[in-house]
Amino acid sequence: MSAPASAELHTSSATGELVLEVEGLTTGYGRTVVVRDLSLSVPAGGVTAVLGPNGAGKTTLLRAVCGLLPVSKGRVRLFGEDVTKVAPFQRFARGLCHVPEGRGIFRGLTVRENLKLQAGGRDESRAIELAASAFPILRDRLGQTAGTLSGGQQQMLAMASAYVRNPRLVLVDEASLGLAPIVVDEIFAFLAGLPERGSSILLVDQFAPRALAIASTAYVMRRGEIAFSGTGKELLEGDLFSQYVQGSGSDTT
Numbered sequence: 001m002s003a004p005a006s007a008e009l010h011t012s013s014a015t016g017e018l019v020l021e022v023e024g025l026t027t028g029y030g031r032t033v034v035v036r037d038l039s040l041s042v043p044a045g046g047v048t049a050v051l052g053p054n055g056a057g058k059t060t061l062l063r064a065v066c067g068l069l070p071v072s073k074g075r076v077r078l079f080g081e082d083v084t085k086v087a088p089f090q091r092f093a094r095g096l097c098h099v100p101e102g103r104g105i106f107r108g109l110t111v112r113e114n115l116k117l118q119a120g121g122r123d124e125s126r127a128i129e130l131a132a133s134a135f136p137i138l139r140d141r142l143g144q145t146a147g148t149l150s151g152g153q154q155q156m157l158a159m160a161s162a163y164v165r166n167p168r169l170v171l172v173d174e175a176s177l178g179l180a181p182i183v184v185d186e187i188f189a190f191l192a193g194l195p196e197r198g199s200s201i202l203l204v205d206q207f208a209p210r211a212l213a214i215a216s217t218a219y220v221m222r223r224g225e226i227a228f229s230g231t232g233k234e235l236l237e238g239d240l241f242s243q244y245v246q247g248s249g250s251d252t253t
C-alpha cells in the first residue's frame with residue numbers, strides 16, 4: 001500500500017478504550033432468531049476478527065450493529081454511547097463505516113462518482129486522492145463504470161470508503177470472498193494499516209488464517225452464539241483452529 005495523503009487522524013491507541021460493546025444481543029429476521037444473547041467488544045486501535053461457518057450469523061450481527069436489523073434483546077454501545085435505538089444514518093455520522101458483503105458500491109456510477117458519494121460532502125478531490133493513495137489502480141479507473149471493474153477493483157473501491165470517510169470503526173464483511181490471492185493480499189495489507197490511522201476494524205471473514213494474521217482479538221461464532229474468544233494467536237494454536245473453524249462446514253440454523 002502506498003503512503004496515504006495527509007488526512008485528519010483519530011487518536012487511538014492501546015488505551016483500553018472500547019469502540020464497540022455488544023451486550024446480550026438477540027436479533028434475526030421476523031420471528032426467526034439468528035443471533036442469541038451474544039456479547040463481544042472491539043478495542044480501539046486494532047483488528048478484531050469474527051470467524052465462523054456459513055450461516056453462523058456473522059452478517060446478521062454486523063447488520064444489527066449498524067441498526068439495519070431490530071434488536072429484540074440486549075444493547076449496542078458505540079464509542080461509549082448506547083445506540084441500540086439510534087438510526088443507522090446517525091450511527092454512520094458518529095464514525096461507523098460498513099463495507100457489506102457484495103461490496104456495497106453503486107455499480108451504475110463511475111469510480112469518481114462513487115468516491116464523491118463516499119466523501120459525503122467533504123472535499124471530493126481530496127477523497128479521490130486518498131482512495132488513489134490506498135489503491136493506485138483506482139486512479140486509472142476514475143471514469144469507468146464501477147460495475148465493469150474486476151471483482152478485486154470493486155472491493156478496493158468499496159474499501160476506499162474506509163479511507164475517505166475517516167471512520168472510527170469499520171465493519172468489513174467477507175472482504176476476500178471470490179478474490180484472487182494477490183488481490184486478497186492487497187486488501188488485507190490495506191486493512192492492517194487502518195488502525196495506524198485511527199480506524200478500528202471488526203472483520204468478518206471465512207479466510208480465517210489471513211484474518212487471524214492481522215487480528216489482535218478473535219471470536220468464533222456458531223449457531224448465532226460465541227463459541228470461542230481469545231487472541232488470534234490462541235486460535236491458531238493447537239487444535240482450536242481446526243475444531244472451531246476449519247472444516248466446520250455450513251452452520252445454517
Ligand code: ATP
Binds near residue numbers: 029032052057061253
Ligand atoms: P455467510 O458466511 O454464509 O454469509 P453468516 O455467518 O454471515 O454466513 P448470516 O448471513 O448472518 O450468516 O445468516 C445466518 C442465518 O440467517 C442463516 O440461517 C440465513 O439463512 C438466515 N438469514 C440471512 N439473511 C436472512 C433474511 N434476509 N431473511 C431470513 N433469514 C435470513
